[in-house]
Amino acid sequence: MDQILRHTPLWVWGVLLLLLVLGWRARQDRELSLNQTLILPLVILVLTTKSLLGHFSQPTVWLVWGVGLALALLGMALLGVSERMRFNPQQKTLYIAGSWLPMALMLGVFISKYCFEVALAVNPQWATQMSFAFLIALTYGVFNGLMFRNLLQVFLQRRSAQLAVQSC
Numbered sequence: 001m002d003q004i005l006r007h008t009p010l011w012v013w014g015v016l017l018l019l020l021v022l023g024w025r026a027r028q029d030r031e032l033s034l035n036q037t038l039i040l041p042l043v044i045l046v047l048t049t050k051s052l053l054g055h056f057s058q059p060t061v062w063l064v065w066g067v068g069l070a071l072a073l074l075g076m077a078l079l080g081v082s083e084r085m086r087f088n089p090q091q092k093t094l095y096i097a098g099s100w101l102p103m104a105l106m107l108g109v110f111i112s113k114y115c116f117e118v119a120l121a122v123n124p125q126w127a128t129q130m131s132f133a134f135l136i137a138l139t140y141g142v143f144n145g146l147m148f149r150n151l152l153q154v155f156l157q158r159r160s161a162q163l164a165v166q167s168c
Contacts, residue, residue, distance in 0.1 A: 004118055012114070019110055023103025031088075031095045034154065041147040044109055048140035051113060055120055055127045061137045068141020076149050077156065085150065087157040094150055109143045 022040070052061060084097040116136050119126060126132045 004122075008114075016110055019106040020103070023100075023106050026096075026098065026102035027100060028098040029096070030098070031093050032150075034092050034094065034151075037094055037150040037154070040106075041144070041151070044147045045144050047113065048109070048144060051116070052137060052140065056133045056137070058130065058133060060130070061133050064134045064137040065141040065144075068138040068143075069145040070141075072142045072145025073148070073152060076146070076152050081156045081160055082153055085153045085157070087154045089158065094154055096150065105143065105146055109147070112139050112143065 052065065084099065086095045087093075088095065116139075119132075
């Protein structure tokens with residue numbers, strides 16, 4: 001374990017520190033523009049996509065990733081509109097109540113990506129094993145879906161507002 005930590009590039013620890021700071025800030029209520037709500041999910045999407053492309057050539061990996069993404073989005077959609085988030089259509093901003101959930105999600109992505117990368121560095125032959133590839137793809141898909149939860153909330157709140165107007 002000591003060897004693994006010592007051979008981890010310094011920039012990885014910088015990323016971890018940045019995620020901790022962002023997670024700490026997310027504990028407080030905040031108002032974000034729609035563009036701001038896109039930044040972190042897109043960064044995570046790029047990192048996980050780069051990882052999948054770099055290690056796996058099987059097209060079915062993308063299908064499994066899509067299943068994970070769809071399951072996360074469907075699960076959140078079934079939960080419905082969150083009272084912890086409110087979309088302001090005039091200002092195009094999203095009010096988000098403070099929570100530890102963003103920190104948990106960011107650390108979950110970081111830890112899973114770190115562990116998968118270490119596992120593949122130690123056991124490169126695992127890149128050819130479909131079960132390992134599917135585990136990584138499913139995990140990344142679920143995390144990518146969960147990271148887009150704020151945008152899903154905007155969509156759900158806009159839709160419920162439109163339905164309310166139509167029913168009047």
